[in-house]
Amino acid sequence: xxxxxxxxxxxxxxxxxxxxxxxxxxxxxxxxxxxxxxxxxxxxxxxxxxxxxxxxxxxxxxxxxxxxxxxxxxxxxxxxxxxxxxxxxxxxxxxxxxxxxxxxxxxxxxxxxxxxxxxxxxxxxxxxxxxxxxxx
Amino acid sequence: xxxxxxxxxxxxxxxxxxxxxxxxxxxxxxxxxxxxxxxxxxxxxxxxxxxxxxxxxxxxxxxxxxxxxxxxxxxxxxxxxxxxxxxxxxxxxxxxxxxxxxxxxxxxxxxxxxxxxxxxxxxxxxxxxxxxxxxxxxxxxxxxxxxxxxxxxxxxxxxxxxxxxxxxxxxxxxxxxxxxxxxxxxxxxxxxxxxxxxxxxxxxxxxxxxxxxxxxxxxxxxxxxxxxxxxxxxxxxxxxxxxxxxxxxxxxxxxxxxxxxxxxxxxxxxxxxxxxxxxxxxxxxxxxxxxxxxxxxxxxxxxxxxxxxxxxxxxxxxxxxxxxxxxxxxxxxxxxxxxxxxxxxxxxxxxxxxxxxxxxxxxxxxxxxxxxxxxxxxxxxxxxxxxxxxxxxxxxxxxxxxxxxxxxxxxxxxxxxxxxxxxxxxxxxxxxxxxxxxxxxxxxxxxxxxxxxxxxxxxxxxxxxxxxxxxxxxxxxxxxxxxxxxxxxxxxxxxxxxxxxxxxxxxxxxxxxxxxxxxxxxxxxxxxxxxxxxxxxxxxxxxxxxxxxxxxxxxxxxxxxxxxxxxxxxxxxxxxxxxxxxxxxxxxxxxxxxxxxxxxxxxxxxxxxxxxxxxxxxxxxxxxxxxxxxxxxxxxxxxxxxxxx
Numbered sequence: 019x020x021x022x023x024x025x026x027x028x029x030x031x032x033x034x035x036x037x038x039x040x041x042x043x044x045x046x047x048x049x050x051x052x053x054x055x056x057x058x059x060x061x062x063x064x065x066x067x068x069x070x071x072x073x074x075x076x077x078x079x080x081x082x083x084x085x086x087x088x089x090x091x092x093x094x095x096x097x098x099x100x101x102x103x104x105x106x107x108x109x110x111x112x113x114x115x116x117x118x119x120x121x122x123x124x125x126x127x128x129x130x131x132x133x134x135x136x137x138x139x140x141x142x143x144x145x146x147x148x149x150x151x152x153x154x
Numbered sequence: 155x156x157x158x159x160x161x162x163x164x165x166x167x168x169x170x171x172x173x174x175x176x177x178x179x180x181x182x183x184x185x186x187x188x189x190x191x192x193x194x195x196x197x198x199x200x201x202x203x204x205x206x207x208x209x210x211x212x213x214x215x216x217x218x219x220x221x222x223x224x225x226x227x228x229x230x231x232x233x234x235x236x237x238x239x240x241x242x243x244x245x246x247x248x249x250x251x252x253x254x255x256x257x258x259x260x261x262x263x264x265x266x267x268x269x270x271x272x273x274x275x276x277x278x279x280x281x282x283x284x285x286x287x288x289x290x291x292x293x294x295x296x297x298x299x300x301x302x303x304x305x306x307x308x309x310x311x312x313x314x315x316x317x318x319x320x321x322x323x324x325x326x327x328x329x330x331x332x333x334x335x336x337x338x339x340x341x342x343x344x345x346x347x348x349x350x351x352x353x354x355x356x357x358x359x360x361x362x363x364x365x366x367x368x369x370x371x372x373x374x375x376x377x378x379x380x381x382x383x384x385x386x387x388x389x390x391x392x393x394x395x396x397x398x399x400x401x402x403x404x405x406x407x408x409x410x411x412x413x414x415x416x417x418x419x420x421x422x423x424x425x426x427x428x429x430x431x432x433x434x435x436x437x438x439x440x441x442x443x444x445x446x447x448x449x450x451x452x453x454x455x456x457x458x459x460x461x462x463x464x465x466x467x468x469x470x471x472x473x474x475x476x477x478x479x480x481x482x483x484x485x486x487x488x489x490x491x492x493x494x495x496x497x498x499x500x501x502x503x504x505x506x507x508x509x510x511x512x513x514x515x516x517x518x519x520x521x522x523x524x525x526x527x528x529x530x531x532x533x534x535x536x537x538x539x540x541x542x543x544x545x546x547x548x549x550x551x552x553x554x555x556x557x558x559x560x561x562x563x564x565x566x567x568x569x570x571x572x573x574x575x576x577x578x579x580x581x582x583x584x585x586x587x588x589x590x591x592x593x594x595x596x597x598x599x600x601x602x603x604x605x606x607x608x609x610x611x612x613x614x615x616x617x618x619x620x621x622x623x624x625x626x627x628x629x630x631x632x633x634x635x636x637x638x639x640x641x642x643x644x645x646x647x648x649x650x651x652x653x654x655x656x657x658x659x660x661x662x663x664x665x666x667x668x669x670x671x672x673x674x675x676x677x678x679x680x681x682x683x684x685x686x687x688x689x690x691x692x693x694x695x696x697x698x699x700x701x702x703x704x705x706x707x708x709x710x711x712x713x714x715x716x717x718x719x720x721x722x723x724x725x726x727x728x729x730x731x732x733x734x735x736x737x738x739x740x741x742x743x744x745x746x747x748x749x750x751x752x753x754x755x756x757x758x759x760x761x762x763x764x765x766x767x768x769x770x771x772x773x774x775x776x777x778x779x780x781x782x783x784x785x786x787x788x789x790x791x792x793x794x795x796x797x798x799x
Binding site for chain 2: 033037040041043044045047048049050051052070082085111134
């Protein structure tokens, strides 16, 4: 009985170790850090590797340039120009929050290849007060 | 008027649920007659049904003085989607949750099981009901009044008004999620019920199977929804919402397997897995509904998040205490199991499934913890899951193929049984690898799936001869999983896509498929603005067809929904999305994707769910349960719950 328990514990320990190893190796290199425009501007080196940049799309800054979509993301008064390859999804619009994924290029524009799409499920318990909507 | 009625029905429901819990506790402790407790259970279900009915009536009558209707109703919304908008947002879907939970409670109360086991299980179910009524009353009451009353509402989230599956997918998922409360309740009741608790596995199994089948169907429908409606072109994004549904599925699958076999072997395992499944349901609800994970949204200031988190912790503590405090297992246990045996293989599979669940769970909550703990905000991308969960899943698939062959004690025969599937697997890998370059994970998945399917085909005649429908159903479920694996591997390895802005008359080409833009139509109506791109699609060997992907703008919610045009073929889909149109020169940005073998995903999912349901029907056949006093009745009720959920 006792020997069996020792064996069982050993198996569990090995499994846990293997699992931990798997998770840490999986996380290495697949983690993307969130940055705000302000953080990226203060510390450009941090955004040389792939990061997610979140902020509000500055109204009036969105323009299309061939296959590129160019806009500015701002948060807290700091803004960065983003060049997005490929079209952003339909939920993306000026004045709204958006999160893009990519790297900061040497000329200070952020090259993104992926707009983070929100799932079609509302995560949020809506607590916003209801405003009367005029029936258009 | 309707608002007050709804609020009072929730309040009465809270009181009823509390009374129910106390009455069942009295039955459990003193062995009093169960009739009052059963009546209280039915009354609780009635209040939940009234609350749902009132909200539905308010939605249908466009009573915008009710908060939920003001936020999710709209005069422009088609009738069907007005009905389904009951579960299009959190507060309403909680009412559906209560309704389903009440339904399960009544069905469970109506069966005849060993008395104390049933009573304690009902105490647990009623306690869960009390919590959800409290959540609905205090944190997410949909009936609160709105002042001033708006003239119209925005309607439900536009994404939820695009597809008829909206009427099926959430209720099915809920039937699955909430059904897992039954094995959880029995697992907590078993240690409390003493000797009567020994048969809990047999009693809980049909319920678990029904819940599992519903959950499987719900997840499959969700993937299909994602593919057909969300328009980003995929079916699985390792999004928290998706992971939240996968986690309980994995642990329940492990539970269904470890609970098989003679008697109460691995009792600890079974208790832990049954508890973990429902705890993960609660945790998933917390993660997806409190805004905790979603980076884009802030954590809300409603009491919902803290309440849910508190209940998750309570469930964890209760499970830990009760499963840790078990009566000693009956003597006469089997000798130590043979290493290369079926039960070991099942155990290994269970361990692997739980490991996958752990890996996915870590990936899901890591961003949540990394902020407060390390001060950095991170996100875990799909690559993490591809590196960790996918290889493990392939090993699980392999174990699924090996396990059936290990029956009996004759090793050489077992190995001989594996020879043909092994050969077929190697042949598949060789042929597929020579003809195309799918990459290692996909190649392994193809080989493994071939191995499993061949093994299953070899089992067929044997199972027909030897045994009942239950075994056959298990076989069907396994075949479904293998098909899903082929679908996932094929669509990810061979999928091709291109995205470009084209003018009228230009073409976009992927492989042998090309689409030519014929024109762009705009049409405004009361419910918004619709833009259609008319495209001619030509594939080699097929006639030209017209496809029209759509962009719809919903002013009420200020969102754009893209509806892909999917041309389903036998072996592959062509998937065309209209991403944007330029207002001045009539050019359109299009995405064309060729997705091979996705059909196998839906077929496999359907097969798996059907197998689960069939197995539930087979295991719920009348059996003598517990003491001779208890007459078992056919469990058509449990099955009906799954079908009607």
